Amino acid sequence: MRKILVIGAGKSTAVLIKYLQDKSVTENLHITIGDISLENAKKLEANHPNTTAILLDVFKSDSRKAAIKNADIVVSMLPARFHIEVAKDCLQYNKSMVTASYVSEEMQALDKKAKEKGLLFMNEIGLDPGIDHMSAMQVLDRIRKQGAKVVLFESFTGGLVAPESDTNLWNYKFTWNPRNVVVAGQGGAAEFLQEGTYKYIPYHKLFRRTEFLEIEEYGGFEAYANRNSLKYQSIYGLDDILTLYRGTIRKIGFSRAWNTFVQLGMTADDYTIENSENMSYREFTNSFLAYSPTDSVELKLRHYLKIDQDDIMWAKLIELDLFNPDKKIGIPNATPAQILQKILMDKWTLDEGDKDMIVMYHKFGYEINGEQKQIDATMVSIGEDQTYTAMARTVGLPVAMATLRILNKEITLTGVQIPIQEQVYKPILKELEEYGIIFKEKECEYLGYNPNRVTG
Numbered sequence: 001m002r003k004i005l006v007i008g009a010g011k012s013t014a015v016l017i018k019y020l021q022d023k024s025v026t027e028n029l030h031i032t033i034g035d036i037s038l039e040n041a042k043k044l045e046a047n048h049p050n051t052t053a054i055l056l057d058v059f060k061s062d063s064r065k066a067a068i069k070n071a072d073i074v075v076s077m078l079p080a081r082f083h084i085e086v087a088k089d090c091l092q093y094n095k096s097m098v099t100a101s102y103v104s105e106e107m108q109a110l111d112k113k114a115k116e117k118g119l120l121f122m123n124e125i126g127l128d129p130g131i132d133h134m135s136a137m138q139v140l141d142r143i144r145k146q147g148a149k150v151v152l153f154e155s156f157t158g159g160l161v162a163p164e165s166d167t168n169l170w171n172y173k174f175t176w177n178p179r180n181v182v183v184a185g186q187g188g189a190a191e192f193l194q195e196g197t198y199k200y201i202p203y204h205k206l207f208r209r210t211e212f213l214e215i216e217e218y219g220g221f222e223a224y225a226n227r228n229s230l231k232y233q234s235i236y237g238l239d240d241i242l243t244l245y246r247g248t249i250r251k252i253g254f255s256r257a258w259n260t261f262v263q264l265g266m267t268a269d270d271y272t273i274e275n276s277e278n279m280s281y282r283e284f285t286n287s288f289l290a291y292s293p294t295d296s297v298e299l300k301l302r303h304y305l306k307i308d309q310d311d312i313m314w315a316k317l318i319e320l321d322l323f324n325p326d327k328k329i330g331i332p333n334a335t336p337a338q339i340l341q342k343i344l345m346d347k348w349t350l351d352e353g354d355k356d357m358i359v360m361y362h363k364f365g366y367e368i369n370g371e372q373k374q375i376d377a378t379m380v381s382i383g384e385d386q387t388y389t390a391m392a393r394t395v396g397l398p399v400a401m402a403t404l405r406i407l408n409k410e411i412t413l414t415g416v417q418i419p420i421q422e423q424v425y426k427p428i429l430k431e432l433e434e435y436g437i438i439f440k441e442k443e444c445e446y447l448g449y450n451p452n453r454v455t456g
Contacts, residue, residue, distance in 0.1 A: 001030040002407060005067055007056060007086060008077030009035035009044050011176070012100070012126070014387050016077070016396030017044045017051070020404070024050035027404060034067055058082050069093045073407050075399060076101075083107060087121060094119065098403045100126030100395050103416060111416040120411065124418040125402045126395035127358065128157040131379075131432070133232075133418060134398070134425035135439050136362055139377060140236060141422065143366050151242045152365030152374070152446075156213060156223040158249025159391050162355035162382045163218070169316045171251035173348045175356035175391050182341045183269055184248065190225035193233075193244040201225055207259040211247060213361055215378050216440070221359065223247035224255050235420060249359050257316045260305055261340060264288040269337035276334040282325040284339055297323055320347055356383045358390040360439075365446050372446040377439045397435055401428045 004020060006013065013033075020031045031048075034056025035041040041053035058064055058078060068074055068089045073096050076086045080101035087110055090097045096119050103123045114121050124130055132155055143150055161173040174181065190201040201209050210222040229246040238244060261267050265288050273279065273287065282297055289300040307313050320343060321327055327346075329339050350356065360379040365372065383389035402419065405411045411424055419425055432438075 001028050001050070003030050003032065003070060003072045004075065004403060004407070005032045005034060005071035005073070006075045006077060007034045007058065007064075007067075009033055009037065009040040010077055011389070012392045012395040012399075013077050014044055014396065015392045016075070016400045018388075019397060019400040021046075021048045021051055023404060024048075027408075029404075032067065032071065058085060061085075065089050065093070068095060071095055073098070073403060075099070075403050077399070080104065090119065090121070091117065096120045096122075096406050098122045098125060098399055098406065100124070100130060100399050102129060103418060108416050115415040118414050120406055120413050121416045122402050122406065122411075122413075122419065122424075123416065125398050125424075127391065127398075128360070130398050130419065131394055131429075131437070132157055132360060132362075133420050134429050135360070135377060135379070136236065137420045137422075138425055138429060139362065139364055139375060139441070140238075143364060143368075143375075144237070146368060148366040148368035148373075149240070150238060150364065150366045151372075152244075152363065153236070153238060153241060154211075154243070154245045154247070154363040156211075156221075156247045156249045156359075156361045158221070158223070158359045160249070160251065160357045160359060161350070162357040162390075165350070165354035165356075166251075167351075168347065169312065169319050170254060170257060170348070172254055173350050173354065173356075174345065175350065175389065178341050178345055178348075179337075182267055182337045182344070185224070185227060186267070186269070188227055190227055190229070192225055192229035192246070193241065196242045204262060207255040207262060210255050211245075212252070213249065215359065215361065215380065218359070218380055220252045221249050221361075222252045222255055223249050223361075235418070243365070249361065253312065257313050260307075260313065260317065263305060264301075266336050266340045269335045272333045272335055273339065276329050276339060277332040279329045279339075280325050281321055281327045281329070281343060282323045284329060284336075284343075285322045288336075320344065350386055352386065354386065356389045356391055357381070358394050362439075374444045374446040375441055376444050377441045379437060379439045381437055393435065394437060397432060397437070398428055401431055 031051045032054060033041040033044050034054045036057050038055040045051045045053040056063060056067055074090055076083050076099045083099050083101055084106045087097055091113055094117055136155055159175040185203050185206045190206055192199050207224055210224050213221045224247055226246040229244055233244055286297045292300055331338055358381045362377040364375045381390040381394055
């Protein structure tokens, strides 16, 4: 049997494993799931005859190397920083590798050696990055084959709560790593192109400059800018483009409310708070406000952020228990971001029976035969439950599909790659449609860069 090693049994792995298990008889596959938690690996194994769960600690080189040596192809679903050790072993034992993570500098440095050995290290083949690359390149390549010039490309993705599970004022629950939500946008200004001009949004302004989106059947959304929209300009072949913008989708009103945390300093992650384990939620909130012998914490915050008592913003803050004197942080030496994450997880964790939702939206503006045209492409995917989530589906399926195609030599690339070539994206996008991951396209009036930015 052909042996696939999957390292990591996290949230996105369930759909990946099920896909491979379903194909295991016809494709002659045996799947080994290695994880630091044997219990988690066994849950995904689910007593399937062509699946084995093993204890695998990525930091223990002997067991890691032995598992990789015994595989025909390796899938790393570990946190991004751990891929490189797996990749080095794959080089040593001549194994191709698949990950859903961004290409790191360390991974890119292995490109030459991988090509020399005829190996493929396919990265960024999840949702975002992944499906965003493939769906964008499919339309961009089609437009260019018609002889058109692409002048605008905007791309947005969001992991949200499904409408039927939307039960809080923020219209949001955690569907992925909560930490990534809390620290989103930090580490530098957002960079993008607008009508041929380089634009920058510093972190303290990021959540007050958003773009409005309308998706048929699902209503209005907003998007704030990703940190570096220019990263894929050359990779996508968009060197002469006038407008290039990538963003993260939320429901309308989220960014304005989230900005209160940014302005207070609650998202800071570069210092720790004294005696944080014994601090109440109310004391944490008060620690960012000026001292007053008479004014309450609530009054000070409303005054500082100029929030009226009847503003929905105020109701959102109240809903999070930020002023509760009895709830304790319980985390020693915590950063403000870690404390805020704890507070939010109390309220934004998916309840049993809740479903998540993935939304992706691309805009393509182009010129052909003297005319300006625009194509909007949208995709919405709603999860089944807390195991087979939309996030797990949109991350796990493309990883699994790419893995099988590499094993079958249907993808013949070598080196460190991302899924922007037709031989990768065309069959995978077609197969994803069988799982309900479908892009709807419509031609629109070309409007250029959206002028409806929110200014704060």
